[in-house]
Amino acid sequence: MRLELIIKILTENWHMFLRGAGMTLYISVIGTIFGFIIGLIVGIIRTIPIPERGFKKGFLKVINWLLSAYIEFFRGTPMMVQAMVIYYGSAEALGINMDKYAAAIFIVSINTGAYMAEIVRGGIISIDKGQFEAAHAMGMNHFQTMIYVVMPQVIRNILPATGNEFVINIKDTSVLNVISVSELFFTTKSIAGNSFIFYPPFFIACVLYFVMTFTVTRILRFIEKKIDGPENFILAGNQMQVAKPEDMLKRSN
Amino acid sequence: MDNIIEIQHLSKTFGSNEVLKDIDFSVKKGEVVCIIGSSGSGKSTLLRCINLLEKPSGGQIIYKGENILDEKHDIYAYRTKLGMVFQQFNLFNNYNVLGNCIVGQMKVLKRTREEAINVAMKYLKVVGMDQYINAKPKQLSGGQKQRVAIARALSMEPDVMLFDEPTSALDPEMVGEVLKVMKELAELGLTMLIVTHEMGFARDVADRVVFMDQGVIVEEGPPEQVLVNPVQERTREFLRRTLNEL
Ligand SMILES: Nc1ncnc2c1ncn2[C@@H]1O[C@H](COP(=O)(O)OP(=O)(O)O)[C@@H](O)[C@H]1O
Ligand SMILES: [Mg+2]
Numbered sequence: 001m002r003l004e005l006i007i008k009i010l011t012e013n014w015h016m017f018l019r020g021a022g023m024t025l026y027i028s029v030i031g032t033i034f035g036f037i038i039g040l041i042v043g044i045i046r047t048i049p050i051p052e053r054g055f056k057k058g059f060l061k062v063i064n065w066l067l068s069a070y071i072e073f074f075r076g077t078p079m080m081v082q083a084m085v086i087y088y089g090s091a092e093a094l095g096i097n098m099d100k101y102a103a104a105i106f107i108v109s110i111n112t113g114a115y116m117a118e119i120v121r122g123g124i125i126s127i128d129k130g131q132f133e134a135a136h137a138m139g140m141n142h143f144q145t146m147i148y149v150v151m152p153q154v155i156r157n158i159l160p161a162t163g164n165e166f167v168i169n170i171k172d173t174s175v176l177n178v179i180s181v182s183e184l185f186f187t188t189k190s191i192a193g194n195s196f197i198f199y200p201p202f203f204i205a206c207v208l209y210f211v212m213t214f215t216v217t218r219i220l221r222f223i224e225k226k227i228d229g230p231e232n233f234i235l236a237g238n239q240m241q242v243a244k245p246e247d248m249l250k251r252s253n
Numbered sequence: 254m255d256n257i258i259e260i261q262h263l264s265k266t267f268g269s270n271e272v273l274k275d276i277d278f279s280v281k282k283g284e285v286v287c288i289i290g291s292s293g294s295g296k297s298t299l300l301r302c303i304n305l306l307e308k309p310s311g312g313q314i315i316y317k318g319e320n321i322l323d324e325k326h327d328i329y330a331y332r333t334k335l336g337m338v339f340q341q342f343n344l345f346n347n348y349n350v351l352g353n354c355i356v357g358q359m360k361v362l363k364r365t366r367e368e369a370i371n372v373a374m375k376y377l378k379v380v381g382m383d384q385y386i387n388a389k390p391k392q393l394s395g396g397q398k399q400r401v402a403i404a405r406a407l408s409m410e411p412d413v414m415l416f417d418e419p420t421s422a423l424d425p426e427m428v429g430e431v432l433k434v435m436k437e438l439a440e441l442g443l444t445m446l447i448v449t450h451e452m453g454f455a456r457d458v459a460d461r462v463v464f465m466d467q468g469v470i471v472e473e474g475p476p477e478q479v480l481v482n483p484v485q486e487r488t489r490e491f492l493r494r495t496l497n498e499l
Binding site: 233 | 304306329330332333335336337339341342343344345346347349356357360361362383384385386387388389392402405406409
């Protein structure tokens, strides 16, 4: 490996690499957050219990059909192709000139949303029925049950899957170079094109992608730990007293 | 008439399976009623119909003179009047012990946080779990979880407590601590409806014992009758089988 070449490319172009990486991170952070919110909303709607009859039943059925069409469509087509269709399509067919960064965030969000919706739905149906029943038995309605009991558990449980989506987004924003979004891959390509040197810039991009994904994974793991709280709890009330042996036993179980 | 709950001609079918058949049954204020019967006889379904976790297929449930199966009756308000304790505890995993006991008070009964904590602490003391307010459910033993579940239900200050086999999921050495708490509640005059397999407990605590078999109430009466000198042959048969297992 020609180390001095890599160093030369880096010293000459570091600000461009940094800006590209920044753009990649920016689009994937915002896209993941929006996608997460879309996924929560869609997933929650798709798990509303359908009443046996009445207007609400028909209404929910139509909504559910539309939402599953959305999910199937965006999961079933490549993001690169969606980017072309949405960005150029809105300009050529509808005469709307989308800002390409807005388009980029839109495409990543809507894509992530389609995946997250299924992750959220899976998370909701995997919550023990007893949690719903206990909430209902104390007088909570479906909405309160979801907000106060079910969703906090679902969100905790889907954090690893969300991290996965985040990592995928960091890597897959590279396909947005087809609509000339100056993310890391696009930037690297121009650096390579200008200098006629290929593998060193891409090697640098590779390292940068890895640093970003690895950092994100670590941060999410930290958040998971934070949510889980301490491994042990503290007995309340009798700080002055020495803990009784049976309490210590109970605590260690 | 001081019936809190009165059930008339209650029936429940799952598909073609008739699980409850024309049940007539009532609970008076301050009464402790134990329901016994073999597995699959419909005990849980009866309890779950009473708080509408299952929708009855027919009949009436009268709560303080009002038919709660009436379309316009507020089932959420009604459910706050019934405390439910499940076999599997069903503590909310996302809250610690205190959180479990205040979330319903705050979000359903709209009590302030301070008020809710006061009430919760009162009942956590009753069940002997007031030192454990910071613990998450998964950090507790089965008996401790069930005692917290009882405190959680009590914190809503219901008129009636429903228990569905509260000790059946517990290791034998933890059954006692939960039964002890329930016995204390009975002595406090709480109205309780308890599905149980603990015959000794039923004899000590119940004002009335109800024996169910295949979706019907076969026999009911004071514990000395139903558990010691049953009138019905099916009750005798059940007791023979149960006592042999011990
Ligand atoms: N959700 C359900 N769907 C279909 N059948 C059910 C359901 N719940 C209970 N059953 C049936 O109803 C009968 C009574 O059940 P259950 O009330 O749980 O009995 P017990 O609590 O006395 O053991 C059983 O035959 C059981 O299989
Ligand atoms: Mg049962």
